[in-house]
Amino acid sequence: MKSRLDSVRKIYGRLKKNRLAVVGLWIIIILVITAVFAPLIAPYDPNEQDLLSSLEGPSLAHPMGVDFFGRDVFSRVIWGARVSLTISLVAVAISAVVGTILGSLAGFYGSVLDEVIMRIMDVFLAIPSILLAIAIVAVLGPRTSNLILAVSVSTIPEFSRIARSAVLVEKNKEYIEAARAIGESRLSILFRYALPNSMVPIIVQASLRMATAILSVSGLGFLGLGVQPPTPEWGTDLSLARTYLEIAPHAGIFPGIAIFLSVIGFNFLGDGLNEALNPKLKDR
Amino acid sequence: MGRLALTRVLLLIPVLLGVSIFIFLLMRMIPGDPAIIIAGENATPEMLKEIRDEFDLDEPLIIQYITFMRNLFSGKVVSIKTRRPVFEELFPRFLNTLQLTLFSMAIAVPLGMILGVLAAAYRNSFLDNFVMVLSLLGVSMPVFWLGIILILIFAVQLGLLPSGGKEGFESLVLPSITIAFALTSMIARMTRAMMIETLSTEFIRTAKAYGLPRRKVIYKYALKNVMIPIVTVIGLQFGYLLGGAVLTESVFGWPGIGRYIVDGIFARDYSVVQTGIMFLSAVFVLVNLGIDILYMFLDPKIRRGVGKS
Numbered sequence: 305m306k307s308r309l310d311s312v313r314k315i316y317g318r319l320k321k322n323r324l325a326v327v328g329l330w331i332i333i334i335l336v337i338t339a340v341f342a343p344l345i346a347p348y349d350p351n352e353q354d355l356l357s358s359l360e361g362p363s364l365a366h367p368m369g370v371d372f373f374g375r376d377v378f379s380r381v382i383w384g385a386r387v388s389l390t391i392s393l394v395a396v397a398i399s400a401v402v403g404t405i406l407g408s409l410a411g412f413y414g415s416v417l418d419e420v421i422m423r424i425m426d427v428f429l430a431i432p433s434i435l436l437a438i439a440i441v442a443v444l445g446p447r448t449s450n451l452i453l454a455v456s457v458s459t460i461p462e463f464s465r466i467a468r469s470a471v472l473v474e475k476n477k478e479y480i481e482a483a484r485a486i487g488e489s490r491l492s493i494l495f496r497y498a499l500p501n502s503m504v505p506i507i508v509q510a511s512l513r514m515a516t517a518i519l520s521v522s523g524l525g526f527l528g529l530g531v532q533p534p535t536p537e538w539g540t541d542l543s544l545a546r547t548y549l550e551i552a553p554h555a556g557i558f559p560g561i562a563i564f565l566s567v568i569g570f571n572f573l574g575d576g577l578n579e580a581l582n583p584k585l586k587d588r
Numbered sequence: 589m590g591r592l593a594l595t596r597v598l599l600l601i602p603v604l605l606g607v608s609i610f611i612f613l614l615m616r617m618i619p620g621d622p623a624i625i626i627a628g629e630n631a632t633p634e635m636l637k638e639i640r641d642e643f644d645l646d647e648p649l650i651i652q653y654i655t656f657m658r659n660l661f662s663g664k665v666v667s668i669k670t671r672r673p674v675f676e677e678l679f680p681r682f683l684n685t686l687q688l689t690l691f692s693m694a695i696a697v698p699l700g701m702i703l704g705v706l707a708a709a710y711r712n713s714f715l716d717n718f719v720m721v722l723s724l725l726g727v728s729m730p731v732f733w734l735g736i737i738l739i740l741i742f743a744v745q746l747g748l749l750p751s752g753g754k755e756g757f758e759s760l761v762l763p764s765i766t767i768a769f770a771l772t773s774m775i776a777r778m779t780r781a782m783m784i785e786t787l788s789t790e791f792i793r794t795a796k797a798y799g800l801p802r803r804k805v806i807y808k809y810a811l812k813n814v815m816i817p818i819v820t821v822i823g824l825q826f827g828y829l830l831g832g833a834v835l836t837e838s839v840f841g842w843p844g845i846g847r848y849i850v851d852g853i854f855a856r857d858y859s860v861v862q863t864g865i866m867f868l869s870a871v872f873v874l875v876n877l878g879i880d881i882l883y884m885f886l887d888p889k890i891r892r893g894v895g896k897s
Binding site: 324423424426427428430431432433434435438439440442443444445515519522523526527539542543546549550553556557560563564567568571572575 | 599602603604606607610611614615617618619720721724725727728729730731732733736737739740744828830831832834835838846849850853854861865868869872873
């Protein structure tokens with residue numbers, strides 16, 4: 305356990321040298337705090353309507369202005385963090401676990417199992433992922449669980465590909481031979497040795513996929529297929545703001561900045577992790 | 589090598605069959621009676637019967653699937669809403685998306701490559717950092733938001749360009765820039781990474797040791813070597829864009845294939861959705877196959893059958 309802690313410290317040390325990664329990490333920390341403490345941070349109830357101030361621009365009372373229904377945009381952006389982060393996090397977690405298991409089984413066992421799993425993954429890779437997500441949500445209905453399903457289905461193939469090639473590399477190393485020689489079962493070799501040693505690219509991928517998941521969730525919201533109003537969600541709010549954009553651009557600009565910043569956070573971190581964890585890039 | 593290419597072609601068949609089955613089953617999961625969805629809530633029983641007969645809705649799923657596939661291959665799939673052949677509607681839409689994609693590529697490919705090469709040539713300089721940050725921002729930007737901002741600036745405030753639709757060259761500019769932004773970033777990042785790797789290889793060091801001018805080393809020898817992986821990335825992105833430009837198309841009201849399929853999804857027009865997704869998936873895997881074959885031709889090691897190492 306101590307050695308694992310040490311290696312975490314070492315990775316953090318390397319990560320710290322990458323300025324962009326540190327910025328990314330801070331953005332994510334702030335984002336998570338915002339999501340967790342939304343009720344405390346938001347000055348208003350995100351659904352409280354004050355029709356008299358409809359479409360008012362930014363002011364001291366409403367730092368990001370007011371939307372068409374007289375709701376405080378700042379409070380909605382704060383609450384939106386909760387919705388976007390939760391859905392993206394659950395979706396990425398599911399696809400990381402499912403994708404990694406499928407991919408590592410394919411890579412480790414090879415032959416028929418490999419062919420079957422990877423051909424099924426090819427099917428999902430061949431369908432444009434945004435259209436796949438749209439179709440799933442449109443058919444099954446825009447509920448949160450279906451949104452999560454839609455985002456995970458289009459992300460699983462990426463994870464399985466990466467896990468597969470990582471396990472393929474590990475599979476032929478000496479320590480695996482050694483484990484086999486002392487009579488470990490194949491499944492236990494895979495999950496106790498090969499997989500933990502293949503985690504680096506999977507962790508990097510998870511951070512980068514969080515960025516795409518946030519984009520997909522808000523993109524679906526923008527098309528009217530995401531989280532349904534009046535729940536505050538950045539993409540959905542942005543699409544509502546579109547109709548009166550010329551009079552009140554603030555109602556669309558701020559939710560957009562929120563999406564942009566969160567995606568930047570995860571992209572910066574993922575990129576930095578890649579450099580910090582990837583031994584090939586380390587010394588450059 | 590010919591055999592390798594043939595195997596790749598044959599492997600596409602199960603993948604596309606899988607796509608067709610998946611989309612077919614997904615569309616049948618729409619809750620409610622499809623006949624009522626097609627005819628509307630007020631349809632008489634006779635109308636419903638007619639529709640059920642016309643679209644084989646009373647047949648078992650497997651028969652419906654086979655009928656669909658047969659119609660697909662003979663080009664006879666008919667839209668449920670407009671009753672016109674889907675291909676007739678789909679193809680012009682596809683050409684519109686193709687036009688948008690090619691125009692975006694024409695902006696992004698040269699720009700991205702120039703930025704990437706410059707960043708690699710002046711590594712760790714201000715320019716390099718600037719390009720790297722800008723490209724990370726580029727891939728993080730939600731396209732629909734960028735599109736809206738561009739409309740606000742160039743259409744609403746300045747009145748220079750149309751905010752949407754498809755009329756003439758002007759209407760192509762804003763959606764193309766929207767797509768090109770992320771694309772340029774990706775190509776620049778890729779080019780930079782590849783250039784840095786190539787510049788540290790033996791043969792470049794040899795070239796430098798021979799006293800060749802730096803400029804010549806970078807632009808003549810190094811750049812030539814990174815062309816293959818860059819072409820691969822560009823090809824992959826090309827395939828993605830043909831199907832993935834839905835959001836941009838919807839911001840700018842561009843009548844592309846992505847929006848056509850999304851409209852089909854909303855209208856529960858499963859002929860349109862099934863055909864559209866099949867078409868795009870086929871284009872996507874064929875583009876990928878094309879790149880792989882091109883790769884084989886470009887890479888002398890594979891061409892001579894030496895293998896990758």
